[in-house]
Amino acid sequence: MSNGVIMTTDIDEMSELLALALQRSDRAEACIGQASRVDKLKRLSGGANMETWALDWQLGEQRIPLILRRLPSGKSESAGLDVFGQLELPTEAKLVQLAGQHGVAVADVVLVLSPEQDLGVGYLMTREQGEALPKRILKDEKFALARQKLAGQCGEILARIHQLPLDDLPSGLSDRTVDQRLEGMQASLDRYGNSSPVLQLGLNWLREHQPGNSRRCLVHGDFRNGNLLVDENGVTAVLDWELAHIGDPVEDLGYICANVWRFGNIDKPVGGFGDYRQLLDGYESVTGYRPDMEAVIYWEAYAALSWGLVCQSMLEMYRNGLDRSMERAAIGRRMSEAEIDLLLLLDGRL
């Protein structure tokens, strides 16, 4: 996708700036005297709050495929999506680096941009191999073997993320109690006119059924089918760390099971590819601790409500003119997915 028209000269200028900036990276410093050049710079996606670019970095004889994530040009802070509590990009970069050091499959952060480089706020990382499109991961014959292993792998990967030492985490991560987050959700419902009795019912239920003895750790926050790169053997990289925060580890386990992220395979609760037992087995094999199934369901309901609020706030971005794309207007009609999923989950639990 390429939003808007980008002049060739802009692309050329930006490529030159990137080549210069990359010359200051550790990788380039390790190969002093090698020429640095950037080719095939291409915008992959971009909304009001984030730009993603693909580029090839030629360093001497080496060709290194990279991804650039940055705020839309000219912006110094992200706008509009305060309900999600997105991380600042340099914080996100630090987190991805830390996860990599602790054995989580992630891209390699190559360079965090600094102001004098004139490229805005953001960072560059390696472009890893793999498929991210959920429908392909769930249907293509080539992923048949991966599909059998994915749920277990997700459990293991989440366990490693949850074991990152709290003391090593970068500052700037949201650290709110469940009560505080539910209050935030109530404020969002109220702000948008409280038009959905089902979402309100779901929020009341979440207030009254908080799981006891929760732990506190780094939570990825958006760990789902669609944010994982996958090859024939399973996960090659965990993407999209911008919603990471401190919280209850079971949140991530419930999130990946939310029906909206099963992409039609409702009978395969984990991402549309696996079952609860595989996920929890994988998790327990690393942590020695097996989360309670009702706690997983609790966070699945939390994820359903979150999805409803995401749809609502994206629609709001359209209405207030922050992002006038058709997609933003259309996503408002996906709120009913959150509602039906909540009603199914709460059936027999009210």
Next chain:
Amino acid sequence: MSETKASELVMAISDFLRDRIVPAVEGFNAYNARVAANGLKIVARELDLKPELEALDEQAGKTFGINAQADEIAMQLSLLIKDGAIEIDDTLLHYLRQRTLKRMEIDNPKYSGYREALKRWQ
């Protein structure tokens, strides 16, 4: 004989986008042409089903003693639920399920949760 229904016209435009325009363009435009075709289908279904949704809401207004326009009743109920001022009983749940099913029928009748809910509640 009658003139073209609004929903028929919108559905015809949607089919045109899906069958002729989506395959003819690429990338960003193809993606958005598909979003547009889907959006028009929602409009077409709403044109046909809105009276049924309003009938559900009006009936709920009578059942729960809410004196408001059809499109305000759900919001009023939501505020009652927020304040704990209404009992969450089978009558209320039945209405919320039927209303959500009707909205899913308009918004996305292919959604897996909708198929599952139909099996369970209808």
